[in-house]
Amino acid sequence: MNEHTRPREAAQTGADLGAPRGYMSGWANDFETEALPGALPQGMNSPQKVNYGLYAEQLSGSAFTQPKPERTWCYRIRPSVKHTGRFERIDLPYWKSAPHVVEDVTSLGQYRWDPVDATGEGLTWLTGMRTMTTAGDVNTQVGMASHVYLVTESMVDSYFYSADSELLVIPQQGKLRFATELGVIDIEPQEIAILPRGLVYRVEVLDGPARGFVCENYGQKFNLPDRGPIGANCLANPRDFKTPMAAFEDREAPSSVTIKWCGQFHETKIGHSPLDIVAWHGNYAPCKYDLKTYCPVGAILFDHPDPSIFTVLTAPSGQPGTANIDFVLFRERWLVAEDTFRPPWYHKNIMSEFMGNIYGQYDAKPQGFVPGGMSLHNMMLPHGPDREAFEKASNANLGPDKLDHTMSFMIETRFPQHLTRFAADEAPLQDDYIDCWADIDRKFDGTPGKK
Numbered sequence: 001m002n003e004h005t006r007p008r009e010a011a012q013t014g015a016d017l018g019a020p021r022g023y024m025s026g027w028a029n030d031f032e033t034e035a036l037p038g039a040l041p042q043g044m045n046s047p048q049k050v051n052y053g054l055y056a057e058q059l060s061g062s063a064f065t066q067p068k069p070e071r072t073w074c075y076r077i078r079p080s081v082k083h084t085g086r087f088e089r090i091d092l093p094y095w096k097s098a099p100h101v102v103e104d105v106t107s108l109g110q111y112r113w114d115p116v117d118a119t120g121e122g123l124t125w126l127t128g129m130r131t132m133t134t135a136g137d138v139n140t141q142v143g144m145a146s147h148v149y150l151v152t153e154s155m156v157d158s159y160f161y162s163a164d165s166e167l168l169v170i171p172q173q174g175k176l177r178f179a180t181e182l183g184v185i186d187i188e189p190q191e192i193a194i195l196p197r198g199l200v201y202r203v204e205v206l207d208g209p210a211r212g213f214v215c216e217n218y219g220q221k222f223n224l225p226d227r228g229p230i231g232a233n234c235l236a237n238p239r240d241f242k243t244p245m246a247a248f249e250d251r252e253a254p255s256s257v258t259i260k261w262c263g264q265f266h267e268t269k270i271g272h273s274p275l276d277i278v279a280w281h282g283n284y285a286p287c288k289y290d291l292k293t294y295c296p297v298g299a300i301l302f303d304h305p306d307p308s309i310f311t312v313l314t315a316p317s318g319q320p321g322t323a324n325i326d327f328v329l330f331r332e333r334w335l336v337a338e339d340t341f342r343p344p345w346y347h348k349n350i351m352s353e354f355m356g357n358i359y360g361q362y363d364a365k366p367q368g369f370v371p372g373g374m375s376l377h378n379m380m381l382p383h384g385p386d387r388e389a390f391e392k393a394s395n396a397n398l399g400p401d402k403l404d405h406t407m408s409f410m411i412e413t414r415f416p417q418h419l420t421r422f423a424a425d426e427a428p429l430q431d432d433y434i435d436c437w438a439d440i441d442r443k444f445d446g447t448p449g450k451k
Contacts, residue, residue, distance in 0.1 A: 017249055017275060020184040023242035023288070027224055033183070033246040034075075034279035045073045054278055055079045061196055061221065061284040070221065072182070072282025077250055083200070083257060083274035087266040090258065092126055096420050097164065097263030098134035098143050098218070105424040107133075107417065110383055114428035115172075115372025118150040118209045125151055125203035126160060126258060126265075129214070132423040133354060133376060135415035136324075138164050138218050138263045142317070143415045144325050146354045147214040148374070148427075151176065154204035157253050159274055161200045162260040165216045168313070168327060169193040170409060172358050172372050174210025176203055178286065181275045183244025185288050189358060190407065192312075192327075193288045194222060200257065200274050201286075211372060213356045215411045219324035222313040230297060236312045240293040243285050249273040291358075291407065294329050299337045304345060307410065322350065322414040330362065330408045335401045342401075343393050346384030351412040353377045360406035363389065368430060369408075375433070379416050386436040 024031050034040040039054060041047050046056045054075040061070035101107075116130060128150040136143010145165075151174070169176075175188040180201035187193045188207070195201065224236060251273040259266045294312060299305050307328055315325040335342045343363045355362075355375045362369050367388065369375060377383040385393065423429070 016251075017179045017184050017247045020186055021245040021247045023244055025239050025242060027238035027241045027287075028283050029243070030281065030283050031243055031285065032279075032281035035246040035248055036278055039075055039279035040281060041075070050075055052278065059198060059282075059284055061198065068283075070284040072280050072284040074181070074277045075279040076181075077248070077276035077278065078272070080274070082272075083270055084259075085268045085270060087259070087268050090265050090267045092129065092265050094131060094422055095126070095129045095147070095260075095265070096131040096134055097138040097145060097216075097260075098136045098418070099138075100131075100134040100420060101418050102421050102424065105419050105421065107419045108378060108381070110375075110377050110381060110434055111419070111423075112368065112375040112430045112433040113373055113423070114370065114430060115211070116148045116150065116427050118152055118211070121152065123150050123152045123209075124155050124158070125149065126155075126158075128152070130422055130427070131420045132374065132427065133417035133419060135352065135413050135417045136218055141218050142324060143218050144315075144411070144413050145216040145218075146374075146411055146417070147216060149210070149212055149214055151203065151205055151210040152208055155202045157255040157273075159200050159202050159255065159257045160260075161198055161257070162195075162216075163198060164260050164262065165218050166197045166221055167195040168215040168217065168222065169195065169212060170214070170356065170358070171210065171212035172356070173212070174205065175207035176210050177206050178203055179275060180244070180286050181277045182280055182285050183247050185244050185286055187288055190291050191288055192291060193286065194313075195286050196221070196284055199286060202275070213374075213409075215325060215327065217315050217325055220316050222315050222325070222327070225308075225311045225314045225326075230309070234295040234297050235309075236289065236294050241287045241289050243287045246277065246279055248278050249275045291329060291331065294331060296329075296331060296333045298333060298335075299340070302338050302340050304337065304340060304342055307344065317414055319414070324413060324415075326351070326410075326412040328410040328412060330406065330410070332402065332404050332406060335403060338398060340398070341393050342396070342398075343385050343389055346382060348380050348382040350379055351414060352379040352417045353383075354411045354417060356409055356411075358407040358409065360404075360408075362406060362408045363403055368433065368436065376417060376419075379414075387439045387441075390440065
């Protein structure tokens, strides 16, 4: 898609960015937006002199020779080289990157956790990040990490960007504002946001404490899945993704910028806000998406379909048919299949599955998988419904039935996910989770025709 949107609303200057200026609709569009009239050059990217004394700068998210390069041209008060100085290594002990294998922690197993609560005070987006699992290798840009974020305080004169990854943010409680150099995004539960690799931003608490999940993608960026026989409609429709309009800060204040690079954290000091892009155009930008607009499809006669039909976003791997990451959503939907065991069946597969509950009850685990909770079923480990879910589904009246008040997600990856020390020792692990299958009884009867 190559749709263009060019809003001309004036942005506030000399102060914080404030609320979003608005959003532009579409997925991976070539957008154009300016916060001051005439700030965006027309017909060229790098004029000899840019209006308002701005500097032209390109932010690239892909190789220049990719068939559709991912890049955004920015017109800013200072070039980015003025937003960094000498770096000093800092320690964020709870934010881990792959490869991260803790020798005395067993990652092979079926695991489930209760919600992680915020402990202590002053947890920002950086200090409140808690890594649960890692997979792949951040240095070779393959794999991912799953995190829980706990945020009680806004970042003040403090900014961050990741050179390692794009971040998929999945709120579970509270409301956050991402003041980015390309505009402002507000998100709350039942929404997600995507923050591209290299994007500078500040995170503010609008309604706290805030808790949610983050999928950190080291590999190729997220995209919409190929729909195949599903066709042009349903699933996540491109028009429902919203990218912010340009807004900027022209503010002199002692500030810090933290950069995540190869799993390490570095801090640099500057004397101003780096959120100083007055206009931009391109297709490499943050966005948000309302999960309530996701239109699920499913079986309407018999058999439970594969969970791949619930894919919202996918990050491809180098191997066809497998993903670096799939982000899958299980939301309210009707079940109508005849003579069918309707919950997810027992299975083991090549993908490692990290799940989180946003709200309500998940149909395959009616007990124990609570909002804010998580589970991990690593690659080639069997899992499926507990006894209660199996018995209920095996004996249910198979009339039309609506799964209501439910929203859970799954982050799948082709790589094994390794537990961090926090996940093994500090997060509220349900030690008895494996026992949920203990009382599944033997039903075999060799009588011909017996069910």
